[in-house]
Amino acid sequence: xxxxxxxxxxxxxxxxxxxxxxxxxxxxxxxxxxxxxxxxxxxxxxxxxxxxxxxxxxxxxxxxxxxxxxxxxxxxxxxxxxxxxxxxxxxxxxxxxxxxxxxxxxxxxxxxxxxxxxxxxxxxxxxxxxxxxxxxxxxxxxxxxxxxxxxxxxxxxxxxxxxxxxxxxxxxxxxxxxxxxxxxxxxxxxxxxxxxxxxxxxxxxxxxxxxxxxxxxxxxxxxxxxxxxxxxxxxxxxxxx
Amino acid sequence: xxxxxxxxxxxxxxxxxxxxxxxxxxxxxxxxxxxxxxxxxxxxxxxxxxxxxxxxxxxxxxxxxxxxxxxxxxxxxxxxxxxxxxxxxxxxxxxxxxxxxxxxxxxxxxxxxxxxxxxxxxxxxxxxxxxxxxxxxxxxxxxxxxxxxxxxxxxxxxxxxxxxxxxxxxxxxxxxxxxxxxxxxxxxxxxxxxxxxxxxxxxxxxxxxxxxxxxxxxxxxxxxxxxxxxxxxxxxxxxxxxxxxxxxxxxxxxxxxxxxxxxxxxxxxxxxxxxxxxxxxxxxxxxxxxxxxxxxxxxxxxxxxxxxxxxxxxxxxxxxxxxxxxxxxxxxxxxxxxxxxxxxxxxxxxxxxxxxxxxxxxxxxxxxxxxxxxxxxxx
Numbered sequence: 001x002x003x004x005x006x007x008x009x010x011x012x013x014x015x016x017x018x019x020x021x022x023x024x025x026x027x028x029x030x031x032x033x034x035x036x037x038x039x040x041x042x043x044x045x046x047x048x049x050x051x052x053x054x055x056x057x058x059x060x061x062x063x064x065x066x067x068x069x070x071x072x073x074x075x076x077x078x079x080x081x082x083x084x085x086x087x088x089x090x091x092x093x094x095x096x097x098x099x100x101x102x103x104x105x106x107x108x109x110x111x112x113x114x115x116x117x118x119x120x121x122x123x124x125x126x127x128x129x130x131x132x133x134x135x136x137x138x139x140x141x142x143x144x145x146x147x148x149x150x151x152x153x154x155x156x157x158x159x160x161x162x163x164x165x166x167x168x169x170x171x172x173x174x175x176x177x178x179x180x181x182x183x184x185x186x187x188x189x190x191x192x193x194x195x196x197x198x199x200x201x202x203x204x205x206x207x208x209x210x211x212x213x214x215x216x217x218x219x220x221x222x223x224x225x226x227x228x229x230x231x232x233x234x235x236x237x238x239x240x241x
Numbered sequence: 242x243x244x245x246x247x248x249x250x251x252x253x254x255x256x257x258x259x260x261x262x263x264x265x266x267x268x269x270x271x272x273x274x275x276x277x278x279x280x281x282x283x284x285x286x287x288x289x290x291x292x293x294x295x296x297x298x299x300x301x302x303x304x305x306x307x308x309x310x311x312x313x314x315x316x317x318x319x320x321x322x323x324x325x326x327x328x329x330x331x332x333x334x335x336x337x338x339x340x341x342x343x344x345x346x347x348x349x350x351x352x353x354x355x356x357x358x359x360x361x362x363x364x365x366x367x368x369x370x371x372x373x374x375x376x377x378x379x380x381x382x383x384x385x386x387x388x389x390x391x392x393x394x395x396x397x398x399x400x401x402x403x404x405x406x407x408x409x410x411x412x413x414x415x416x417x418x419x420x421x422x423x424x425x426x427x428x429x430x431x432x433x434x435x436x437x438x439x440x441x442x443x444x445x446x447x448x449x450x451x452x453x454x455x456x457x458x459x460x461x462x463x464x465x466x467x468x469x470x471x472x473x474x475x476x477x478x479x480x481x482x483x484x485x486x487x488x489x490x491x492x493x494x495x496x497x498x499x500x501x502x503x504x505x506x507x508x509x510x511x512x513x514x515x516x517x518x519x520x521x522x523x524x525x526x527x528x529x530x531x532x533x534x535x536x537x538x539x540x541x542x543x544x545x546x547x548x549x550x551x552x553x554x555x556x557x558x559x560x561x562x563x564x565x566x567x568x569x570x571x572x573x574x575x576x577x578x579x580x581x582x583x584x585x586x587x588x589x590x591x592x593x594x595x596x597x598x599x600x601x602x603x604x605x606x607x608x609x610x611x612x613x614x615x616x617x618x619x620x
Binding site: 067068087091092094096109110122171 | 243244525529
């Protein structure tokens with residue numbers, strides 16, 4: 001269940017955002033990107049954020065992922081208030097709770113698919129054999145078990161994005177943040193990626209927050225939220241369940 | 242090391258660039274190795290000098306002789322235990338390029354004063370028994386293919402004529418850095434044949450009973466011969482060797498200057514290369530940070546790359562320098578001690594790693610300070 005009204009409703013949300021402000025200063029001008037934003041997302045939700053360029057979608061995603069700090073307000077994820085964490089704590093928190101999927105995939109070209117996926121696991125205490133098992137498992141989930149040794153340049157855009165999703169999944173994060181995950185793909189590949197994300201929500205109980213410009217991509221989410229001038233507005237619900 | 246494959250993958254991302262950077266380190270460290278060898282060659286005399294030996298030369302200059310009669314007077318000075326002498330011969334074997342030092346030596350005591358030169362007793366006895374006999378270092382014997390019994394003609398430049406000698410003994414050095422390119426023969430033989438300077442020697446070497454007493458004994462010797470026609474100048478063997486090196490110019494300063502310029506250039510080249518490498522990977526570094534790599538870890542990965550390049554290049558360079566020295570003195574005898582000691586090799590690699598670390602600091606700090614949000618926004 002996704003809410004933007006700021007009512008506590010028992011306080012059981014996985015992600016709870018209250019009064020979130022983000023302002024930038026450009027010379028003497030103060031730009032309000034997000035203004036008093038409230039949001040509650042439950043575990044297992046698939047939320048799409050839409051809005052025109054500059055509406056603050058990516059900024060919101062960066063704040064939820066602990067990549068940026070808000071000017072005011074609070075973000076609580078699974079009981080952890082992240083807005084006042086130190087940079088070091090925030091880094092450790094990200095490693096444990098957040099899986100990032102980027103529009104441009106952002107794979108490391110000199111590493112194979114398996115090595116790219118393994119990156120977040122290097123920060124854990126897992127043994128090499130255990131890491132290998134985890135990597136094999138997630139690459140199987142995204143349908144690339146037979147491409148483990150391939151390098152990014154040997155993969156199609158859709159396959160690269162699948163590797164990106166596998167990298168985001170491998171450490172079993174609390175939620176996935178996807179920034180335009182289909183923005184650089186053709187329609188067929190985009191549909192496959194969206195199918196995969198929906199499958200992760202449906203079959204693996206993952207929580208997915210996705211920024212997109214594409215209405216067809218947004219249709220796949222349970223909830224579509226529109227950001228306009230820094231304010232969240234609830235949109236149509238797909239009614240998947 | 243769990244990040245090994247990440248580090249290696251980044252190093253091999255642009256093999257040509259990495260190869261050239263490793264090559265830069267290798268060339269610089271090769272040069273360092275050769276400079277260390279040259280420095281060692283010039284300092285060899287100082288390094289091997291005996292702490293209990295004093296060298297006495299004519300106060301006017303080294304080329305002015307001293308009377309043979311001084312030997313007995315030296316032995317009477319308190320603190321002097323033994324005394325011997327030698328004279329520079331300065332001959333030419335076959336060609337002037339075949340330089341090696343030739344000394345007419347005091348056959349009775351010379352060996353006692355220089356026990357670091359190891360000579361089999363039977364060979365030494367054969368030398369003593371042959372007035373035209375000579376003792377050659379093993380390095381010299383190998384250089385010219387001499388063996389016991391060979392007859393060696395040497396053309397005198399100070400003392401005219403062709404002088405012929407029989408190889409009766411071959412000495413080895415007791416230590417790695419001992420000079421094994423010397424040629425000794427009987428001073429008696431020289432004194433008998435030369436038309437000038439009869440009854441004179443080139444310099445004396447004395448052993449003192451207590452090395453801590455060197456200054457006092459040196460002063461006593463010079464005082465004893467003060468106001469005589471042949472006043473003396475006495476130094477410890479180390480000081481004598483050092484003054485000899487000084488005559489060649491400030492080799493130390495020259496080597497230090499060249500070495501500093503080379504390492505500074507290396508620092509700039511490597512620093513620039515690493516800065517380019519980091520700039521090219523801004524997005525990737527941002528992704529690493531996004532997935533949870535800490536600032537310190539990113540710093541360590543960048544520094545790790547420069548250290549690996551520096552260590553491999555540095556190791557290669559000093560290794561090549563070592564190989565080069567194994568071929569022996571390339572100057573034809575001017576640098577008889579042409580040797581790269583293991584300590585210098587270690588210092589070279591440590592210096593290379595230090596330069597690598599230093600060169601990597603700025604790019605690594607830039608990577609460490611990178612804000613993920615800003616980096617991901619860049620195209």
